[in-house]
Structure formats: structure tokens, C-alpha cells
Amino acid sequence: AQTVTQSQPEMSVQEAETVTLSCTYDTSESDYYLFWYKQPPSRQMILVIRQEAYKQQNATENRFSVNFQKAAKSFSLKISDSQLGDAAMYFCAGDSNYQLIWGAGTKLIIKP
Amino acid sequence: NAGVTQTPKFQVLKTGQSMTLQCAQDMNHNSMYWYRQDPGMGLRLIYYSASEGTTDKGEVPNGYNVSRLNKREFSLRLESAAPSQTSVYFCAGGGGTNYGYTFGSGTRLTVV
Numbered sequence: 001a002q003t004v005t006q007s008q009p010e011m012s013v014q015e016a017e018t019v020t021l022s023c024t025y026d027t028s029e030s031d032y033y034l035f036w037y038k039q040p041p042s043r044q045m046i047l048v049i050r051q052e053a054y055k056q057q058n059a060t061e062n063r064f065s066v067n068f069q070k071a072a073k074s075f076s077l078k079i080s081d082s083q084l085g086d087a088a089m090y091f092c093a094g095d096s097n098y099q100l101i102w103g104a105g106t107k108l109i110i111k112p
Numbered sequence: 113n114a115g116v117t118q119t120p121k122f123q124v125l126k127t128g129q130s131m132t133l134q135c136a137q138d139m140n141h142n143s144m145y146w147y148r149q150d151p152g153m154g155l156r157l158i159y160y161s162a163s164e165g166t167t168d169k170g171e172v173p174n175g176y177n178v179s180r181l182n183k184r185e186f187s188l189r190l191e192s193a194a195p196s197q198t199s200v201y202f203c204a205g206g207g208g209t210n211y212g213y214t215f216g217s218g219t220r221l222t223v224v
Contacts, residue, residue, distance in 0.1 A: 004154070035212055045155075045202060045215035091154050099170065100145075100204075100213060102154025 002027040004094050006103035013082045014111050020067075021077045021106050023092030030054075033095040034068065036077045039105070040088040048090070051075065084110050114138055118203040118216035125193040125223045133188040133219050135203030143206065144186035145170075145213070146178060148199040155202060161186055193223045 005024045013019035025034055036048040051059045051068050059066050063080045075094075079086055087110045092103040118135045125131055137144065142163045147155035147170075157170030161180040175197060177189045190197060203216040 033212070043200065043218045043220075045204075045218075047212045047214075050212050093154070095213075099157055099160065100147075100155070102156070104152065104154050 002029070002094055002096055002101045004092055004101050004103040006092055006106050008106045009104070010107045010109065012109040012111055013079075015082055015084060017082055018078060018080045019082055019108065021079075021090050021092075021108070023075045023077070023103055024073050025075055025092070025094040025101075026073050027094060027096055029096045031096075034066075034075045035093045035095065035100075036064070036066070037091045037093060038086075038088045039091060045091075049077065079108075082110050084112060086110055116203055116205050116214050116216040118201075118219055120219060121217065123219060123221050125190075125221065127193060127195060127223060129193050130189065130191050131193065132190075133201055133203070133221075134185070135187065135216060136185045137203075137205040137214070138184065139205055139214060140183070141205035141214075142183070144180065145204045146176070146186070146188045147202045147204065148172065148197075149202060149218075150199050158188065158201075190221075193221075195223045197221065198223045 003026045032053045034051045038046045038048050049061045065078045067076045089105045091105045093100045116137045145160040146158040149155050159178040161167045164183045179187045201219045204213045206213040
């Protein structure tokens, strides 16, 4: 069975600062994808970044980057230069055999 | 360029009523999914369709049925709604590739 754990129910960061959201993904699969999704109050699920487990290089998308430690089963999201528009729920998810398993989410608060 | 479209956006049902949630995608995805999201939780998979003509149960299939009408459309039916089915429902397409998943905007269903 696969499990995704987000241990931070809520995080806050000062605007323009950097914040890291944590996630652990436990699976017996050797090939899988990991994702971070953002869900603003509008309820829309927006893909932030994705990582392929077999790739050594950590994914980066503009201000968003991941630190994927496969052996430690860790998949953290770093948001640099935080902006007010980054305020949302952030979900970590793992994909194996065409099924996404989700964490419970982290609410990110941006302080102006 | 709609992506994944699901209807309706809001619905209130009485216990025992039936309804169908509609989902259509124009992204040529083989796989489509129905999830539910309850407060304080990540998404949970109800049913998925890996390809046209096939459907499979996810984590929480009880009380639901699905139809993959064609490659574009994947509907979710509640035959006899129960208050426990009050939730936000998301349809998604994609998966198993570099492209991740694309989500519809969600349906907020309340069963009274």
C-alpha cells in the first residue's frame, strides 16, 4: 500500500521569504511520479510541480522547487520569494499504476 | 481550450434522490477519474477508467456507479444519495505520463 503524509497542517511565511512544505511518500514501487498541487479558495486543483522518481535531478518551476530524497522517502516543496497569491492549500500526491494517493494538505498563509 | 469540464458546480439533493455528475475532457487523455474531497482531507479516488470501455473501483466506491461513455466523457452516478455523500467531487484526466493530471473545477454536493 502507498501512503502520503503531510505533517504540517498549517504553515505561515512572511511575504518575499522562503518556505518549505514537507511530504513523505511510502511505496514499494520503483517507478512513480510525485506531485505538488495547489488549491486556492476557488477550489480549483492546480499543478505546481512534478517529479519522476527515477530522475536524480530535482524539479524546478520558477519560484517552486522540490527536494526529493528517494531513500528517505521525502518530497518537500520550497517556495522562494513568497507572494500573496501563493496562499492556498498545498497537497502532495504520489502516482503509481494510474492512481493518485493524496496527503491531507498544508494550509499556507502569507503574511504581508 | 476547456481542459476538463464538469457539471453541475453546485447541487443539493434530498436523501434517496439520484443524480449524475457529468465530466468531459478535450485533452485526449486515455485515463479519467472521479475523486471526492471531504473537509480536512486530501482527495480520495472513487472510480477510474484507464481507457475507453473500462472502469475500476478506487478507494471509496460504495454508493456510486460510473460510465465511460466514450473517450471524452466519464460520468458519476449516485443512485440513492445519503448525507455521507456530502462532499466536493472532482473529475480528472491524465496520469501515468509526464503531464500529470488535469482537474475539473469541482462539484459541491450537499445531501440533506
